[in-house]
Amino acid sequence: MRVKFIGLVRDAFGTPETQVEARGVEEALRLLDARHPGKILEDERLRSAVLVLVNGHSITSLQGLGTELKPGDELTILTLTAGG
Amino acid sequence: MASMRKILRVNLTDSSIREEELNPENVAKFIGGSGLGAKILCDEVDPGVDPLSPDNKVVFAVGALTGTQAPCSGRYAVVFKSPLTGGYCDAHSGGHFPAELKFTGYEALIVEGASPKPVYLILRDGGAELRSADHLWGKNVFATTDAIQSELGEDVRVAAIGRAGEKQVRFACLMNDKFRAPARGGSGAVLGAKRLKAIAVRGTKQPPIADEKRFTAAAKQASAALRNFEGLAGLRDHGTASFVNPLNAFGVLPTRNYQSGVFEGAENISGETLTRLYLKKRTACFGCPLACGRWTRIEEGPYAGTEGEGPEYEALGGFGSLCGNSDLASVIRANYVANDYGMDIISCGNSIAFAMECKERGLLSDSDADGLKLDWGSGQSVVELVTRIGERSGLGALLSEGIKRAAETLGPQAEQIAQQVKGMETPMHDPRGYKGQGLAYATSNRGACHIRPYTGVHEVFGVAYPELGLGPAPDRFSEAGRGRMVKVWQDFANFVNALDVCQFVAIFPTLEVSHLVELFNGATGLELTAADALRAGERIHNLQRLFNVGAGFRRDTLPPRFLAESHASGPCQGQVVHLEPMLDEYYALRGWNSEGIPSPEKLAELGLTRAGQAG
Numbered sequence: 001m002r003v004k005f006i007g008l009v010r011d012a013f014g015t016p017e018t019q020v021e022a023r024g025v026e027e028a029l030r031l032l033d034a035r036h037p038g039k040i041l042e043d044e045r046l047r048s049a050v051l052v053l054v055n056g057h058s059i060t061s062l063q064g065l066g067t068e069l070k071p072g073d074e075l076t077i078l079t080l081t082a083g084g
Numbered sequence: 085m086a087s088m089r090k091i092l093r094v095n096l097t098d099s100s101i102r103e104e105e106l107n108p109e110n111v112a113k114f115i116g117g118s119g120l121g122a123k124i125l126c127d128e129v130d131p132g133v134d135p136l137s138p139d140n141k142v143v144f145a146v147g148a149l150t151g152t153q154a155p156c157s158g159r160y161a162v163v164f165k166s167p168l169t170g171g172y173c174d175a176h177s178g179g180h181f182p183a184e185l186k187f188t189g190y191e192a193l194i195v196e197g198a199s200p201k202p203v204y205l206i207l208r209d210g211g212a213e214l215r216s217a218d219h220l221w222g223k224n225v226f227a228t229t230d231a232i233q234s235e236l237g238e239d240v241r242v243a244a245i246g247r248a249g250e251k252q253v254r255f256a257c258l259m260n261d262k263f264r265a266p267a268r269g270g271s272g273a274v275l276g277a278k279r280l281k282a283i284a285v286r287g288t289k290q291p292p293i294a295d296e297k298r299f300t301a302a303a304k305q306a307s308a309a310l311r312n313f314e315g316l317a318g319l320r321d322h323g324t325a326s327f328v329n330p331l332n333a334f335g336v337l338p339t340r341n342y343q344s345g346v347f348e349g350a351e352n353i354s355g356e357t358l359t360r361l362y363l364k365k366r367t368a369c370f371g372c373p374l375a376c377g378r379w380t381r382i383e384e385g386p387y388a389g390t391e392g393e394g395p396e397y398e399a400l401g402g403f404g405s406l407c408g409n410s411d412l413a414s415v416i417r418a419n420y421v422a423n424d425y426g427m428d429i430i431s432c433g434n435s436i437a438f439a440m441e442c443k444e445r446g447l448l449s450d451s452d453a454d455g456l457k458l459d460w461g462s463g464q465s466v467v468e469l470v471t472r473i474g475e476r477s478g479l480g481a482l483l484s485e486g487i488k489r490a491a492e493t494l495g496p497q498a499e500q501i502a503q504q505v506k507g508m509e510t511p512m513h514d515p516r517g518y519k520g521q522g523l524a525y526a527t528s529n530r531g532a533c534h535i536r537p538y539t540g541v542h543e544v545f546g547v548a549y550p551e552l553g554l555g556p557a558p559d560r561f562s563e564a565g566r567g568r569m570v571k572v573w574q575d576f577a578n579f580v581n582a583l584d585v586c587q588f589v590a591i592f593p594t595l596e597v598s599h600l601v602e603l604f605n606g607a608t609g610l611e612l613t614a615a616d617a618l619r620a621g622e623r624i625h626n627l628q629r630l631f632n633v634g635a636g637f638r639r640d641t642l643p644p645r646f647l648a649e650s651h652a653s654g655p656c657q658g659q660v661v662h663l664e665p666m667l668d669e670y671y672a673l674r675g676w677n678s679e680g681i682p683s684p685e686k687l688a689e690l691g692l693t694r695a696g697q698a699g
Contacts, residue, residue, distance in 0.1 A: 006329040007318045010356060049314035051545060056335045056655025060546045060557050076333045080545055081318030082538075082591055083327025083397030 001069060003032065006078035009050065012039040020075070025052060026065040028075060040077060049080040089292070091124075092190045092212060094205060096278050097138060097197030101212050106191050112610055113691065115617075117147035118174035119582030119624040120192055121163030125172070126627055128194075131634030135167040135270070136252060136277040138198035144185065144283070145193075147584035148607045151186035151291045151370065153303045155310055156586035158183045158370025165635070166269035166530065167277075168254045168431070168486050169507040172631040173269030173530045176581060178369030179261035184241040187287025195280060204232065204244075204282040209289055217281035221250065224424040225259045232284050244282035245272040246426030248474040252276050253484040255431035255509070259423060263377075263393035264369070267428040269508065269530055294609030302602040306595055310373055313594040315547070319376040320366070322355030324397035329354045332405075334544055335655030336517035338510075339405045340460055341437040342503050342645055345514045346654040349410025349461075353400045357412060367393055374588065380416055387417040387467075395419035395429075401512025402433020403466050407440055414463025418470045425474030434509035435483040436469045438490065438502060447498050453479040503643045505532035506632075515646055515661050518543035520566040522661035523670060526640040527570065527680075529628035535587045537573035539566075551596040551614060552576060563662050567669025575621035582624060623690045626674075626682050630692065638679045640667060 004017045013036055022028035029052065033040040040050055052059045053076040059067045069075070091104045106120075114123045121143040133139040142164045149157035160182035166173035185193070188207050195205075202217035220228050224246040232242050243260035249272030256272030257265050275281075293299045310316060318326040331337040332350035339347040351357060358378065367377030381391040390413075395403070399419040403409060422429050442448040443458035450457055456465050456472075456479075472480030482490050487509055491502035503510045508531025515522030520539035525532045541547045546557030552572050558565065576597060580590045583604060589595045597614040605611055612620070641647075646661045671678060675686030687693060 004333070006333060007326055007356070008321060011321065016351070016356075047314070049317070051330075053333055056333055058334075058544070058546060058557070058560075061559055078330050078333065079318050080315035080547070080592075081322070081326040081330060082316075082541065082588055083324035083331075 001071065001073050001075060003028070003075045003077065006076065007081055008079040009039060009077050012036055022069060024069055025054065025059055025067040025075070028069065029065070032077070051078050051080065052076070053078070089189060089191045091192045091194060092207070093194045093196070094212065094214070095197045096195065096199040096203065096214075096280060099199070099214055101214070111148070111608060113620060114624060115148065115579065115582035115604070115620050116191060117145050117159075117582040117584030118161035118163055118176065119578065119620065121145040121161050121174055122172070122624055122627050124192065124194060125163050125165070126631050129165055131165070131631050133165060135165040135170065135274060138196075138278070140165045140274055141194055141196045142271060142274055142278070143192055143194050146182055146186045146191060147582060148604055149583050149585055151183035152293065152607060153300070153371065154585065154603050154607070155303065155307045156369070156372050156374065156589045157583070158372065159584040159586060160185055160266070161581060161584055162258060162266040162271045164269070164271055164274050166508075167252070167273045168270040169531045171506055171529065171531070171635045171637055172628045174581065175257065175266035175268045175271055176584060177260055177264045177266040178372070178586060179264035180370050181241040181243050181260035181264070181285060183370040184285045184287055186291055187289050188285055189287060189289045195275070195278065198277060199279040202279045202281050204284065205280065206236065207283060207285045209287050220281045222247065225426045226262055226424050228282055229262050232282055236284055236286070240284045240286045242282055242284050244426070245275050246424055246474070248425040248427045248484075249273055249276035251476045251484070253427060253473060253476060254486045254489075255428040256426050257428050259426045263423055265423070265428070268430065268533070269428075272426045293607050295606050299603065299606030302599070302606050306589070306599060306603065307373060309594050309599070310589060313592060315592050316374055316588070316594065319374055319588065322359050323376045323378045325355030325358045325378065325395070325400055327355070327397040328400050329356065331513070334517055335651065336514040336540075336544070337405050338401055338512050338514050340408045341406060341441040341501060342510070342514060343441070344654065345517055345651050345656050347405035347408075347410075350405060352410040353404040353412050353415055361412065362416060369586070372586070376588070382413050382416055385413055387413050390417050390420050392420050392423065394423065398512050399429045399433070402429050403436070406433050406437040406512065407466050408460030409463045409466055410461065411463035414467050418467045421467060421470045421474070425470070427470070427474060430511050431486060431509040432470060432473060434503055435473060435487055435490070436466055438487045439469070439479065439483060441501050442494060442498055445497065445501070447494050448479070500644050503645060505642060506530075506637065508532050510643065513538070513540060514656065515642070516650065516659040517656040518560045519563045519661055519666065520569050522642055522646055522663060523566050523570045523666040524574070526642050526663060526667065527574070527670060529625065529632055536577035536581070537570065538587070538591055539569065539573065541591050542569070547592055549593045551593070551598060561659055563666045566666045567673055571670055571673045572618070574625055575618045578621035578624040579617045582620065619690070623692065626686065626690055626692055629680070629682060633681050638681070640680055
């Protein structure tokens with residue numbers, strides 16, 4: 001499935017998007033973090049300033065790392081920031 | 085009390101200038117910055133005055149921390165009755181002008197009356213003079229600033245109005261340090277009506293600190309907290325523009341006059357793209373370790389040579405996605421021109437997007453714009469309309485009145501698509517994706533405001549704020565509990581604006597209430613608690629509300645689109661803001677009646693009576 005990177009995660013991965021095959025968010029994040037260790041996960045938990053969205057909805061409002069993924073879902077990984 | 089200093093009063097009608105003592109009680113009760121400014125405005129200005137008449141006043145106020153080693157404290161407040169809303173307004177800005185103002189030794193500058201001829205004010209240590217501005221009238225902000233610095237020296241800091249302020253565009257603003265703006269509400273129009281073209285400041289007095297040891301320890305702790313907070317790294321690397329892509333992903337990036345929250349061209353106007361194509365260097369306000377400012381330059385194309393600070397996120401939204409415009413160079417140019425004319429980019433961008441939707445719906449045609457194409461995505465038209473609004477020419481004259489008045493002229497259909505609260509155009513955050521922001525927009529005393537509070541940090545990004553009692557992220561589409569959330573955060577935001585420190589240090593829990601209170605106590609020698617600080621914020625909010633009640637405002641509301649029209653697709657599809665239950669909860673917690681009027685009991689509790697008689 002399509003994975004979009006925004007902000008500092010994009011800077012770390014050096015690309016705005018990639019592909020990953022996974023049945024759930026936790027599996028997807030492990031696979032992605034393995035490519036650039038420590039940029040998404042820290043001690044097997046999501047880094048404090050990293051947010052993960054599934055189809056525009058934060059996994060904190062879904063089932064967290066246990067959120068299941070289905071074909072066609074879009075994952076967005078971004079870092080906390082502010083504007084105004 | 086170390087920060088208890090003087091106020092300077094400048095009467096433009098008779099050219100008199102006099103010093104006054106700052107009442108120490110006002111520091112304890114109203115803190116400084118916009119708190120002190122609100123106190124002065126409400127004491128001295130009848131809420132019913134014509135905001136463009138000599139009876140209105142403009143208060144410039146710094147805070148107890150301005151110009152000190154406290155991080156992100158180089159800010160000031162400009163407080164006045166708004167010609168855009170007809171109500172209370174305070175606007176804030178950073179840069180280097182505010183610290184210089186503090187170094188002159190004055191806590192506040194009150195400008196009253198109106199000059200028969202254009203003048204500018206020079207403010208130095210313990211004194212001031214008015215000079216003719218005949219040679220400056222007609223110039224825009226950049227040329228005015230350059231001319232004054234040429235006359236007085238490069239070390240003078242300047243705040244000036246452009247042609248938009250002279251022509252009393254209702255959302256014209258003062259610009260300090262050329263590119264920094266106390267943007268919202270029309271301070272430039274009020275100063276234009278008073279024929280005060282600029283203020284030049286140069287001071288050498290170090291801000292007084294009551295307890296150097298305590299203050300220095302608190303400032304070091306604050307700086308370390310800011311350095312170590314990972315959430316602010318995005319601001320350093322991509323500026324406030326770093327917000328474009330995240331908000332688009334959440335489906336709350338205002339697009340085509342809020343008809344959608346997802347913009348297909350977001351990547352082209354994002355912080356990442358701005359950094360890659362146009363960023364020359366980062367810039368910082370006085371004493372700021374974050375440096376979220378962007379210095380950009382366009383090297384080629386129709387806008388080649390455009391160079392300056394910005395654009396910030398609100399400009400990328402306002403001149404970009406809101407107008408369906410993904411041509412980043414045109415956004416940079418529009419932002420530059422708006423800065424030079426001295427106009428609030430949020431209101432300006434909204435006005436252009438409103439005109440484009442009016443064309444889409446057959447309420448305006450290209451001939452109404454003298455042949456200019458009012459089509460979504462036309463960056464060229466966006467740039468041209470900024471100039472026409474600043475000059476009040478053609479369609480620009482209608483739009484320069486703000487979209488509330490423009491819509492009233494165009495009729496009921498236009499009023500349905502005019503995105504404003506209390507007459508102030510809405511910022512670049514769609515509240516259908518986080519309902520507390522809708523309540524914040526509705527109940528802000530200055531009109532639609534995204535920073536008092538910005539609830540998205542908690543509702544969307546899920547950041548907890550323990551000292552405000554805000555725990556894990558709530559469901560962003562729920563209205564439950566938003567009355568309490570907005571109430572407590574507004575009180576805190578008012579305290580922050582009274583200090584006057586940047587909202588970015590408070591928008592995340594990098595510096596919590598108690599931390600800021602420690603800085604304030606170290607600077608002033610007072611002994612406020614965190615509860616006292618929030619109570620001061622509540623007092624300020626109620627005082628502002630009293631002014632608005634006096635000006636005729638009653639129960640708050642939102643634009644019809646937010647209440648009844650959802651996005652057709654995207655993450656927020658099907659969502660509208662159910663305002664009334666949130667408003668009922670909020671008013672009850674505030675101790676206000678169903679019309680949004682503070683009860684006598686609440687006023688007595690806060691030591692307030694009514695506008696003009698604040699205790």
